[in-house]
Amino acid sequence: MTVKLPDACLDQLFREARTHNAWRDEAVADELLHAIVDLAMLGPTSANCSPARFIFVKSHEAKERLKPHLSEGNRDKTMKAPVCTIIGYDFDFYQHLPKLFPHTDAKSWFEGKEEKIAETAFRNGTLQGAYLIMATRALGLDCGPMSGFDNAGVDREFFAGTNVKSNFLCSLGHGDRAALFPRSPRFSFDEMARIV
């Protein structure tokens, strides 16, 4: 039996959580990155296809490899984040279905179907990116997701020799709340949803 989580949890996950652009000078331990992945990988994907691939860019050297591919507005803040995660998705995900979905031949649902492969990888890899954001917040860190970068450049630098493509980036760390802008407006329920 599950119940509504305490308001303090809902605040941390949703209501008080914000996209951060400035970071306190506190390192993020590798163990915490493992804990984030351990939670995020449990979120649902279709046929458990799990196409997301995560690269946690943490060392100075790796950040320098990422830097030239960031849009100018994202460059400085990303260099100052303790970690920037590259969320990618693997077009070869279906090769792993005999392991991930062993009770049927799910691999054959995709073989040779390029459009279905691309759509499934993008949809489910993006879902897993959102699970990563929620897991990060659940473990007490802040996120700064962003789309402004040269995807092809990041792919060449970090995913060469694979069929993985970059999806979006997400900085992780302890955000500086003093640097936040007010939250942007949201739709009302009726503007984005209906009950029929």
Added chain:
Amino acid sequence: MTVKLPDACLDQLFREARTHNAWRDEAVADELLHAIVDLAMLGPTSANCSPARFIFVKSHEAKERLKPHLSEGNRDKTMKAPVCTIIGYDFDFYQHLPKLFPHTDAKSWFEGKEEKIAETAFRNGTLQGAYLIMATRALGLDCGPMSGFDNAGVDREFFAGTNVKSNFLCSLGHGDRAALFPRSPRFSFDEMARIV
């Protein structure tokens, strides 16, 4: 200052949460659907573009409209769920950016750029679909997300006259844990992530 959420919360959101296919006969109040959207809409999207549109299919009449478009394996279980949510994404999302991202002319970033519109709508609409899943679990309900349906048929039936396209479906309610299969295997950290 945020901290790691209590283990009971992490269990409910990730570790014990499962994709449900069988549902207890308990209605879901409209107020709870509003509460889910109120949380999910707070999750981050690029430039706050918020392209997701949610239709909560709850009445018998609406379920009958959905039924012929479901794959056979999804049909009966979906008819028995208290609510099935159609998660769609609006290709006209950028028309709303003067409201949602008022401090700059973000609308002009998209006008006339069909490929960028489609990719941004799909990526961010999918992120919001994942936020809906997490918000639903956070409020004590279970989810049953699925991709097996005729997207074009659902679009004709539920999104006619708009530029909204269906993305995936997600049943909501109180799941019957007795009907769950064991969780499918996941990757190890090293198979899906690395720290550089």
